[in-house]
Amino acid sequence: MNYRSLTTQEIAQLEAQGCSAKNWADVEVAADFDARYVHNTKFSGHNRLGAFRREIELPGGLQIHSGIYNATLHNCEVGDDAHLYNIHNYIANYRIGANTCIENVNAILVDGKTTFGNGVRVPVMNEGGGREIPIFNELSASLAYILTLYRHRPAMIHELERQIDAYAEAQASDLGYIGDHVRILNCGSIKNVRIGDYAELIGVSRLKNGSINSNESAPVRLGSGVKCVDFIICSGVEIGDSTLVDKCFVGQGCIFDKHYSAGESLFFSNCQGMHGEACAIFAGPYTVTHHKSTLLIAGMFSFLNAGSGSNQSNHMYKLGPIHQGVAERGAKTTSDSYLLWPSKVGAFSLVMGRHTHHADTSDLPFSYLIENNAESYLVPGANLRTVGTIRDAQKWPKRDNRRDPHKLDQINFNLLSPYTVQKMWRGREVLDELQALSGENTEVYGYKNCKIRNSSLKHGRELYTIGIRKFLGNSLISRLEKQEWHSLAEVRAALRPDSAIGLGDWVDLAGLLAPKSEVTRLLDDIQAGKLSLEAIQERLVTMHANYYSYEWTWALDKLEKVWGCTVEQVSLDQIRRAVTEWQEAVVNLDKMVYNDARKEFDLNSQTGFGVDGDREQAEADFEEVRGSFESNSFVKAVLEHIETKTQLGNRVLEKLNRI
Secondary structure, rough: OOOEOHHHHHHHHHHHOOOOOOOHHEEEEOOOOOOHEEEEEOOOOOOEEEOOOEEEEEEOOOEEOOOEEEEEEEEEEEEOEEEEEEEEEEEOOOEEEEOOEEEEEEEOOOOOOOOOOOOEEEOOOOOOOOOOOEEEOOOHHHHHHHHHOOOOOHHHHHHHHHHHHHHHHHHOEOOEEEEOOEEEEEEEEEEEEEOOOOOOOOOOOOOEEEEEEEOOOOOOEEEOOEEEEEEEEEEOOOOOOOEEEEEEOOOOOOOOOOOEEEEEEEEEEEEEEEEEEEEEEEEEEOOHHHHHHHOOEEEEOOOOEEOOOEEEEEEOOOOOOOEEEEEEEOEEEEOOOOEEOOEEEEOOOEEEEOOOOOOEEEOOOEEEEEEEEEEEEOOOHHHHHOOHHHHHHHHHOOOOOOOOOOOOOOOOOOOHHHHHHHHHHHHHHHHHHHHHHOOOOOOOEEEEOEEEHHHHHHHHHHHHHHHHHHHHHHHHHHHHHHOOOOOHHHHHHOOOOOOOOOOOOOEEEEEEEEHHHHHHHHHHHOOOOOOHHHHHOOOOOOOHHOHHHHHHHHHHHHHHHHOOOOOOOOOOHHHHHHHHHHHHHHHHHHHHHHHHHOOOOOOHHOOOOOOOOHHHHHHHHHHHHHHHOOOOOOHHHHHHHHHHHHHHHHHHHHHHHHO
């Protein structure tokens, strides 16, 4: 924009309207600037003003004209059609975008050179230090996972920190920025904060040293009483109701509300925090806590649902708060559950009761970890057959709040994947080893500070087998469905993998599922200085995009172990058997889920319905509120899934039988 000096007439008019300046020559204006819309304003330093041509509509429908009223500005640039009103102290060293409205605020300033939260060290997981993560605008969950947990590669960590510090330095400025179409109403102090387009700040108490990366596609909204210090807030975030954020990274689509307190933590896509407290946690995607008295501390979580009163301890009154724990993806904690760190909870497991024996259930996923007489009892595989697990897997993609087309986190929502199935495969081996070591008739087996009952061990092994068959069959059917084939040779050709990548162990990089070999290759390239931060993100995106190709390579390797031969030697009978076993596994698991859902409609569930009547009235009241079992949408979906998968298997079998 081209600016000009004020005319003598404009200066006279401004002074008549209560304005003053130390030096009017330091005030420049747009070509079509209209002095009528600047009143009671003091100018200090060098300022530039846009043109104030249009009216702005405030919430509630009030129309006001753009301009500057009752303000003090120092070294500021005000964009076209911005509206500044009742700035109680001053705005200093800011560039304010077009169509932005700032009303009734205490002070907005940049004091010296600042990086706006970029480069702040967050002591995640271990309050005693050692895992400090430098946050920055483009931090992804997967990169943060590497920075947090791969400390055994100090040269690689050093290279990442060097690049992030360089990025932070590139963001450094003594001039702040408030974007276009921003609303800042009735707020307190805002210091050293960069605010992106379309952000909405209403009643915010205090902001200091941070970035609010709002944009038109995914605005950020901060509400009454919010206090944030040393922070990065990504697009699409909503924070309200006196929430406290101190030294945190808040990822895309997160929601904090109802007096939540978050300190020294990382939160990634779609986390939600209400009422409770987080301290030094790594909250991977979909870490959710909605209840009072719930404390998440010094742990790593993702796809977590924390029950009311859940908490953990990270010290034993010896060397201080130095302990940490991990709850792998999909874990749940019930009301009043407790974990004494260090502990490790397996994927998609349920924690119930108080556990003080440092359990490690990571090789036994989909389990129940239950307290019984101060002992930790493990029920392997039990969560595979529950309606809650299936419902969670279905709801996560539907609850993705990210509207920004530029997504930082690569999230794989699959319940069954090489990551979880390798654990089930290992879980079967663990259970077999326990049985072989202690005998088939042992009543209770000991395993990593847990106890497993004989019946739980046997049933867990069966459930893992069903889960493995379902996954391998899913991959096989998907592969066969995508290609045309009419002979055994063509079937074998269709089953050949697209890539050699995928064999061996897989890891969960906080939402991104990938072969460990690819992750290792990425780390090697980072350490060698071959990749910029942008190139690292591109590699992570590529890993995510190639998931199904890598998955098939892994699944085929397991199928070949089951068949006892390579894909070039497999027979039609072996393929038919795999499809049949897949059908049986799908139907069996769905029937277990169906029966588990039925419990929500039994007589016990009707307790409290039809309070002043008989059983018939209770049933009628229950059905009016909850609906019938047969009409429940989830139950109908389970039955449809059984029918659909049965028909799919039959079609594949018929086609195989024609060869």
